[in-house]
Amino acid sequence: MTSLSHSVPSAAAPSGSVSSPAKRIQIDFAERSYDILIGESLLSDPASYEGLKGHSALMVSNTTVSPLYAARLKTALGTRHAQLFEVVLPDGEAFKTWETLNLIFDALLANGCDRKTVIYALGGGVVGDMAGFAAASYMRGVPFVQLPTTLLAQVDSSVGGKTAINHPLGKNMIGAFYQPQRVLCDLSLLKSLPARELSAGLAEVIKYGPIFDTAFLAWLNHHIDDLRVFEPAALSHAVQRSCEIKAEVVGQDEREAGLRAILNFGHTFGHAIEAGLGFGEWLHGEAVGCGMVMAATLSQRLGFVSAQWVADLRALIQRAGLPVIAPILDPHDNAGRYLALMRHDKKSEAGDIKFVLIQKPGTAVVQSAPEALVREVIDACCQA
Amino acid sequence: MTSLSHSVPSAAAPSGSVSSPAKRIQIDFAERSYDILIGESLLSDPASYEGLKGHSALMVSNTTVSPLYAARLKTALGTRHAQLFEVVLPDGEAFKTWETLNLIFDALLANGCDRKTVIYALGGGVVGDMAGFAAASYMRGVPFVQLPTTLLAQVDSSVGGKTAINHPLGKNMIGAFYQPQRVLCDLSLLKSLPARELSAGLAEVIKYGPIFDTAFLAWLNHHIDDLRVFEPAALSHAVQRSCEIKAEVVGQDEREAGLRAILNFGHTFGHAIEAGLGFGEWLHGEAVGCGMVMAATLSQRLGFVSAQWVADLRALIQRAGLPVIAPILDPHDNAGRYLALMRHDKKSEAGDIKFVLIQKPGTAVVQSAPEALVREVIDACCQA
Numbered sequence: 001m002t003s004l005s006h007s008v009p010s011a012a013a014p015s016g017s018v019s020s021p022a023k024r025i026q027i028d029f030a031e032r033s034y035d036i037l038i039g040e041s042l043l044s045d046p047a048s049y050e051g052l053k054g055h056s057a058l059m060v061s062n063t064t065v066s067p068l069y070a071a072r073l074k075t076a077l078g079t080r081h082a083q084l085f086e087v088v089l090p091d092g093e094a095f096k097t098w099e100t101l102n103l104i105f106d107a108l109l110a111n112g113c114d115r116k117t118v119i120y121a122l123g124g125g126v127v128g129d130m131a132g133f134a135a136a137s138y139m140r141g142v143p144f145v146q147l148p149t150t151l152l153a154q155v156d157s158s159v160g161g162k163t164a165i166n167h168p169l170g171k172n173m174i175g176a177f178y179q180p181q182r183v184l185c186d187l188s189l190l191k192s193l194p195a196r197e198l199s200a201g202l203a204e205v206i207k208y209g210p211i212f213d214t215a216f217l218a219w220l221n222h223h224i225d226d227l228r229v230f231e232p233a234a235l236s237h238a239v240q241r242s243c244e245i246k247a248e249v250v251g252q253d254e255r256e257a258g259l260r261a262i263l264n265f266g267h268t269f270g271h272a273i274e275a276g277l278g279f280g281e282w283l284h285g286e287a288v289g290c291g292m293v294m295a296a297t298l299s300q301r302l303g304f305v306s307a308q309w310v311a312d313l314r315a316l317i318q319r320a321g322l323p324v325i326a327p328i329l330d331p332h333d334n335a336g337r338y339l340a341l342m343r344h345d346k347k348s349e350a351g352d353i354k355f356v357l358i359q360k361p362g363t364a365v366v367q368s369a370p371e372a373l374v375r376e377v378i379d380a381c382c383q384a
Numbered sequence: 385m386t387s388l389s390h391s392v393p394s395a396a397a398p399s400g401s402v403s404s405p406a407k408r409i410q411i412d413f414a415e416r417s418y419d420i421l422i423g424e425s426l427l428s429d430p431a432s433y434e435g436l437k438g439h440s441a442l443m444v445s446n447t448t449v450s451p452l453y454a455a456r457l458k459t460a461l462g463t464r465h466a467q468l469f470e471v472v473l474p475d476g477e478a479f480k481t482w483e484t485l486n487l488i489f490d491a492l493l494a495n496g497c498d499r500k501t502v503i504y505a506l507g508g509g510v511v512g513d514m515a516g517f518a519a520a521s522y523m524r525g526v527p528f529v530q531l532p533t534t535l536l537a538q539v540d541s542s543v544g545g546k547t548a549i550n551h552p553l554g555k556n557m558i559g560a561f562y563q564p565q566r567v568l569c570d571l572s573l574l575k576s577l578p579a580r581e582l583s584a585g586l587a588e589v590i591k592y593g594p595i596f597d598t599a600f601l602a603w604l605n606h607h608i609d610d611l612r613v614f615e616p617a618a619l620s621h622a623v624q625r626s627c628e629i630k631a632e633v634v635g636q637d638e639r640e641a642g643l644r645a646i647l648n649f650g651h652t653f654g655h656a657i658e659a660g661l662g663f664g665e666w667l668h669g670e671a672v673g674c675g676m677v678m679a680a681t682l683s684q685r686l687g688f689v690s691a692q693w694v695a696d697l698r699a700l701i702q703r704a705g706l707p708v709i710a711p712i713l714d715p716h717d718n719a720g721r722y723l724a725l726m727r728h729d730k731k732s733e734a735g736d737i738k739f740v741l742i743q744k745p746g747t748a749v750v751q752s753a754p755e756a757l758v759r760e761v762i763d764a765c766c767q768a
Contacts, residue, residue, distance in 0.1 A: 012587065110553065111734065138558065140561050167489055170493055174489060177525065256524075
């Protein structure tokens, strides 16, 4: 479903720095295919945008990202679009709402944007999810390009076409499967990431090992310290391999009818942590990191993997700078609170919670589990 | 792309009335196909819902439709879904907004509805568009069934998967292409339609003649009076042929990349009328009826069709009970106002207005036209 080739969109970025050759991963869907480009200084390189048309374009970013990168994008786009507009959203998961989404629609309509207007999503997962859903819905669909600025967005949310906003009663409950025209993973943007955000991104990188690729998991065990100090070659490989695996999985199952659900390893418990603590208290990646420890523990209690394997995964997650002890969500009925929150997960059917479990290292399954066992796992993982 | 067969879902409706055999039109898309069923008493017939699964279901209707038909749907569904919920929206185009759409999301989430929840859209075009967009967006897509209760919805809006809500700056600007699982056109529901709404629906029926089928246009010329008095056999044929043509066109072009745009014959001028007078002043079908006269006149001025052909079409539209004289939208610069409003049409590209024109009877093209000529047509059509 995916192919990997090496190409050089241009010899050097306009900034004068010498770029490494960009890597290109192709995602094939029934209707069309598109490229993920991974490399240094892609944002600033006009060649990154070759083939993108549209009389007008809209850059969507937020108050944190816009001052850092919007000018670079504007310069790189040059005269590609006759009209280039920008909308700057408030920053944060708390603003992943209809009201904020509507700022994008307001900008599109006030500027007379048409069906061929290209939307550039410049930011992390929240910007990508909202700009993507706006692109999916504006006039029933306009082209969009993902320019992820965080590790988490580069390895996870910008690839695969999931877009959404939150509803007061649930996260990512309103959205669309909608594929971008292109994803540009500019590795040079990661250098300015705060350490905590880097760690949160590493949770989604680590995820790909247990569910799909034991060799990658072994590589991560060797290079986790390099990744935490932004070692360029290590980061490049981590982003590339993560995107390859994600492309492979979503290429087989765009609409999450089956296989794709394995990408939610750690997310069922993780969502309960996020919702239970209040969204934003823990970063998404932190909750997923801890959620993977819990899901791995459940896998072990079901007899799928060894206690040693779980301990090794837990150690890796901890070395990535992520929490491995689950928080108490309710001192009176902690497990009950976790269960109630997990029943609201999108994977649930008729209240039956579906967990992504590791059947054996490198292979995941989605299934339910006896409630008593889940309660035991929650109790065990909430203790140091 | 479409096939037509006759089938009998059940011998008689539970009401005791003897149903005519339902007609079945299949729509084939790349991903999946679904059926349009056309017949008497389909709403009340449990057999209409065969094969629809889902632990839970949500009926979406409005304050006008719910008292008339919701109980019938509930009875016909019986125990098909373990949980059946209802949300009743305020009635009218003015409520085709995010706020109203959110009532559907609130109901889905408050009731713990999952990814397999079936949404039943019971109502006219507004209910269908909103329930359809909710189905497209809730958890990134749940199954839905169209149960159109007006002629306009049966022959146009419920078929083809266009869903949308309005934005203060434009109609149907936010939406999705999203196909239903099934469309049930229950002809017996049309009997209670007010005459004005029947006429509005006839505009969309008439549309199919000039753009696709001259034999159907000739049939309409003979049967327009029968249709206006709800003659069952005539209504059945009109709905069936309309759905067949629409299925044929959208089956070839789901996302309106080309051919499908011909279904907007009369809609470019019509949208200008609706927007210029204020939405709701004229019914959508009334504006389309008058818009077809304008688009036909423009086609004639471009040398595509004869003046006699336009006069005949105008007479048919008038006999259908529809306005054929365009309203003055601005006494100071009427044509300018029309043009400004038409530039906001979704078919426009970079401000260039695209018209659906009749190249020859039965064949439509989408193209722009010289502004001076368009101004002449507007002036001519605004005079009695």
